[in-house]
Amino acid sequence: xxxxxxxxxxxxxxxxxxxxxxxxxxxxxxxxxxxxxxxxxxxxxxxxxxxxxxxxxxxxxxxxxxxxxxxxxxxxxxxxxxxxxxxxxxxxxxxxxxxxxxxxxxxxxxxxxxxxxxxxxxxxxxxxxxxxxxxxxxxxxxxxxxxxxxxxxxxxxxxxxxxxxxxxxxxxxxxxxxxxxxxxxxxxxxxxxxxx
Amino acid sequence: xxxxxxxxxxxxxxxxxxxxxxxxxxxxxxxxxxxxxxxxxxxxxxxxxxxxxxxxxxxxxxxxxxxxxxxxxxxxxxxxxxxxxxxxxxxxxxxxxxxxxxxxxxxxxxxxxxxxxxxxxxxxxxxxxxxxxxxxxxxxxxxxxxxxxxxxxxxxxxxxxxxxxxxxxxxxxxxxxxxxxxxxxxxxxxxxxxxxxxxxxxxxxxxxxxxxxxxxxxxxxxxxxxxxxxxxxxxxxxxxxxxxxxxxxxxxxxxxxxxxxxxxxxxxxxxxxxxxxxxxxxxxxxxxxxxxxxxxxxx
Numbered sequence: 001x002x003x004x005x006x007x008x009x010x011x012x013x014x015x016x017x018x019x020x021x022x023x024x025x026x027x028x029x030x031x032x033x034x035x036x037x038x039x040x041x042x043x044x045x046x047x048x049x050x051x052x053x054x055x056x057x058x059x060x061x062x063x064x065x066x067x068x069x070x071x072x073x074x075x076x077x078x079x080x081x082x083x084x085x086x087x088x089x090x091x092x093x094x095x096x097x098x099x100x101x102x103x104x105x106x107x108x109x110x111x112x113x114x115x116x117x118x119x120x121x122x123x124x125x126x127x128x129x130x131x132x133x134x135x136x137x138x139x140x141x142x143x144x145x146x147x148x149x150x151x152x153x154x155x156x157x158x159x160x161x162x163x164x165x166x167x168x169x170x171x172x173x174x175x176x177x178x179x180x181x182x183x184x185x186x187x188x189x190x191x192x193x194x195x196x
Numbered sequence: 197x198x199x200x201x202x203x204x205x206x207x208x209x210x211x212x213x214x215x216x217x218x219x220x221x222x223x224x225x226x227x228x229x230x231x232x233x234x235x236x237x238x239x240x241x242x243x244x245x246x247x248x249x250x251x252x253x254x255x256x257x258x259x260x261x262x263x264x265x266x267x268x269x270x271x272x273x274x275x276x277x278x279x280x281x282x283x284x285x286x287x288x289x290x291x292x293x294x295x296x297x298x299x300x301x302x303x304x305x306x307x308x309x310x311x312x313x314x315x316x317x318x319x320x321x322x323x324x325x326x327x328x329x330x331x332x333x334x335x336x337x338x339x340x341x342x343x344x345x346x347x348x349x350x351x352x353x354x355x356x357x358x359x360x361x362x363x364x365x366x367x368x369x370x371x372x373x374x375x376x377x378x379x380x381x382x383x384x385x386x387x388x389x390x391x392x393x394x395x396x397x398x399x400x401x402x403x404x405x406x407x408x409x410x411x412x413x414x415x416x417x418x419x420x421x422x423x424x425x426x427x428x429x430x431x432x433x434x435x436x437x438x439x440x441x442x443x444x445x446x447x448x449x450x451x452x453x454x455x456x457x458x459x460x461x462x463x464x465x466x467x468x469x470x471x472x473x474x475x476x477x478x479x480x481x482x483x484x485x486x487x488x489x490x491x492x493x494x495x
Contacts, residue, residue: 122249148266
């Protein structure tokens with residue numbers, strides 16, 4: 001188990017490799033479909049994202065006596081941000097992306113070029129992950145995009161993730177995709193031989 | 197048969213409780229398969245790690261009475277009712293329970309106007325919640341609820357056979373090929389290990405609706421039709437040999453179950469409609485008494 005502690009920098013990020021299990025402590029900013037499209041279309045980010053981590057997440061947040069409480073906060077599917085993510089790396093200087101399902105070649109290239117890494121959180125594990133959130137520090141664009149699509153500024157402690165795309169061109173997703181496709185071809189030809 | 201004031205109040209309480217339990221507790225038949233998967237995965241792998249976190253999450257959601265997953269999904273409600281039942285009256289009460297469940301945080305603000313992008317904030321809008329009424333011969337009211345998240349809904353697929361690229365013809369072998377293709381394509385994205393609900397035949401719309409209804413069967417339920425029973429088993433076993441694994445990390449468990457039904461089709465059509473459900477399988481159901489109180493939990 002590796003640890004990544006705020007403030008984050010490129011050197012820490014470059015040391016991470018595919019398959020590393022990492023506990024992140026520090027700040028995260030949620031951002032999903034609406035935020036990525038907004039930034040892509042030239043919208044001004046309400047926060048400075050330099051050396052920060054973006055978390056693909058639309059949490060359930062309740063407001064109790066003027067304070068925000070996160071009730072559930074697992075990752076959402078990342079591939080929808082594939083058209084935009086590399087650009088956010090280039091223009092805003094983020095060093096990490098947390099999500100689920102992995103991302104494509106544009107993002108992988110961005111990770112190498114701009115020093116960024118893709119962390120896979122466990123999809124659906126909204127309670128385990130919400131428990132790691134120690135405070136909600138701010139929220140941006142909530143009126144504009146609605147609660148799940150807002151930028152929530154969170155402080156987390158030992159937030160568990162797995163590196164599935166690193167800054168050296170490694171991607172667990174392309175490896176599993178390749179082996180599973182090969183295995184499927186094998187399975188299908190097995191049946192054919194049996195029939196003969 | 198109109199409801200009186202007490203019955204309405206009881207129905208509201210029952211529906212709110214149904215939503216709470218569905219959102220926060222995984223049904224026993226699914227948890228059993230999750231535990232099997234946890235034992236199956238090798239020590240010190242990311243697959244094992246994923247299953248351990250999933251297992252912890254199930255316990256935590258139950259004990260804190262908070263949503264298992266933050267995407268509380270499409271609200272799919274299946275209502276089996278006796279003749280003479282007032283659907284619009286029921287819908288009104290159910291929608292009130294949805295609004296209050298959203299305020300309490302059992303449901304996320306999850307319903308967005310497709311044209312304006314505006315979140316209505318209370319989960320009520322065109323097509324949401326999605327309520328399916330069926331008249332049955334029993335006197336009691338039976339209500340089943342499924343909360344189906346967007347990640348798994350997005351990896352659902354519909355194939356029209358024959359499919360030249362996949363060499364899939366209009367027979368069960370062709371059906372098998374397209375289902376396995378969908379499993380490979382879904383990897384990582386649908387929060388695996390998942391469960392498939394499949395319907396062969398029907399028109400495009402009926403096929404998808406019926407495929408979701410297959411997810412109402414418990415995972416240990418076997419098909420009455422021998423050919424489909426065999427195919428269900430084969431799809432799970434073959435998928436688990438593909439090496440996709442939990443979350444697409446690689447590993448031994450890709451599917452927890454597969455349920456298949458068939459509908460008649462037109463001579464010209466042969467659809468295979470596949471609905472994917474994530475491991476965070478939220479489904480519950482209740483039978484209501486005449487007073488509209490919960491008399492039995494169905495899962």
